[in-house]
Amino acid sequence: MSFEKPSVVIDNGSFNIKAGFSCDNHPVTIFRTLVGRPNYLNGGYGREYYDVYIGDEAAAKVVNLEVDHPVVRGKIEHWDNMERIWHHVFYRELKVAPEDRAVILACGATSTMSEKVKCCEIFFETLNCPALCIQSQPVLSMYGSGLTTGICVDIGYDTTDIVPIFEGSIVHYAHMQTGIAGFQISDYIKKSLGERNLLKEIRSLEDIEDIKNQCLYATPNCAMSIRKQIYKLPSGDEIDVSNEAFMAVEQIFQPGILNDNNKSCLPLHDAVVTAALKCDAELRSELCEAIVICGGMSTVPGINERLRIELQGAIDNPVTVLTSSEPYAVAWLGGATFAGLPDAEKIWIKKKQFEDHGEKIIKNKFM
Structure with a gap:
């Protein structure tokens, strides 16, 4: 139009x-x-003038705000x-x-x-x-991604959706969710740093997101040695986050690797395979030739290649995981x-x- x-x-x-x-x-x-209002109001909105903070401004003042x-x-x-x-x-x-x-x-x-x-x-x-x-x-x-048919793997903040698309329409009955997304990754990093008595060095949740953006990576093989990852705190001090950087992403492919709570979650590659198998047999090869990864967690280095390797080992059809310079x-x-x-x-x-x-x-x- x-x-x-x-x-x-x-x-x-x-x-x-x-x-x-x-x-x-x-x-x-x-x-x-995000939308933030002063926490001193205690929910009493409308009785007096107050500022409303939106977006990054609310995130920067999160300590003093009631955030929604x-x-x-x-x-x-x-x-x-x-x-x-x-x-x-x-x-x-x-x-x-x-x-x-x-x-x-x-x-x-x-x-x-x-x-x-x-x-x-x-x-x-x-x-x-x-x-x-x-x-x-x-x-x-x-x-x-220039396509109308394929499988969208959206690894977002609070949900990971695997959605087969055929000719621009969602195949609703084949929609899958894994139960592991960016929020669970952040929560793991926070808990791990807390167990090491390093959480007092983290000033806000934004620091956790910064660690995710700077340090996380996915290996082609989980048996590979852990890469040394150092994160520089706002104070100038440095902490070793090598274990967190490796294990955080490994949860996406092995949800039960850390504790029993994640064993009910699906590995990412298993969810993709299940979504493809729910579709008609004649569509599966076409779907597997166009797997599009997007969402905030899709920017993790190596995650596309790891998914391709896992899928190739799970199904007989050729698999193509498409990359983008700006998957988010x-x-x-x-x-x-x-x-x-x-x-x-x-x-x-x-x-x-x-x-x-x-x-x-x-x-x-x-x-």
Whole structure:
């Protein structure tokens, strides 16, 4: 659908939100999906003036704030705070008026129809957007990789979703989750450092995320020797995180390696194989030739190769694990790509259509 101005693409992540314009090849802004209010209010909002902190600003002041995560396990659970974040995206980050821009909204693989209806109500009735298109993150991740058929492996902050995609549509009955994601990795690092009496050196949870970004890696073989990894604290001191850097990622492929609690979780490669086997036999080879890894944890060095090796040892079909220079933003890039497709016109909902038909047209377009 052609619009006078480039559409806005928003990817709602549990940890980060990505937003930008469909004419660009990278998001304009990436910030934490957080809303913080002063903790001295004790929930008594509305009785006095107070500042609301959004995104990275809330993360930086987390000690003094009551922090809320609007998106939990891929689902929007706190709508007032999500609306604040969207408002912040338009007016503070992108500096555009929402009534001038059509929007592509990327939501989680498990997003329900009632959630999509609520999104439409906010974007049309509150933000006054002229048009809206809601697509799932796994589908857009495939578009961002230049494909319409394959398996999306989204290793996010609080959920890891393995979603087969056929011709741009989710194969819902084959959707798998492993139970191990970025949150569990952070929790392990925090506990491990605590057992070594090093947690007092960590000033905030942001330091844990920094360790994840700088030090984690995946080995092609778990029998390989552990690589020495040193993390420099904000104070200037250095700590050895070699064991944490290795074991944290190894949990993704061997969930039961540390304790019994993770034995109910699925190894990543087993979940991918199970998702493929749930699909029709004639589709499996095509699906296995286009495995797209995305999400925050997909940036860990070596994780693509490790998954390829594990899958190759588990199935007979040739396996291709696609790489991306920016896997954390591949769903956003897919939204920008999708906006320019001629066939996408039939999936947009215009504000007038929503006013005339309401929930009925949402079910017709976004089922």
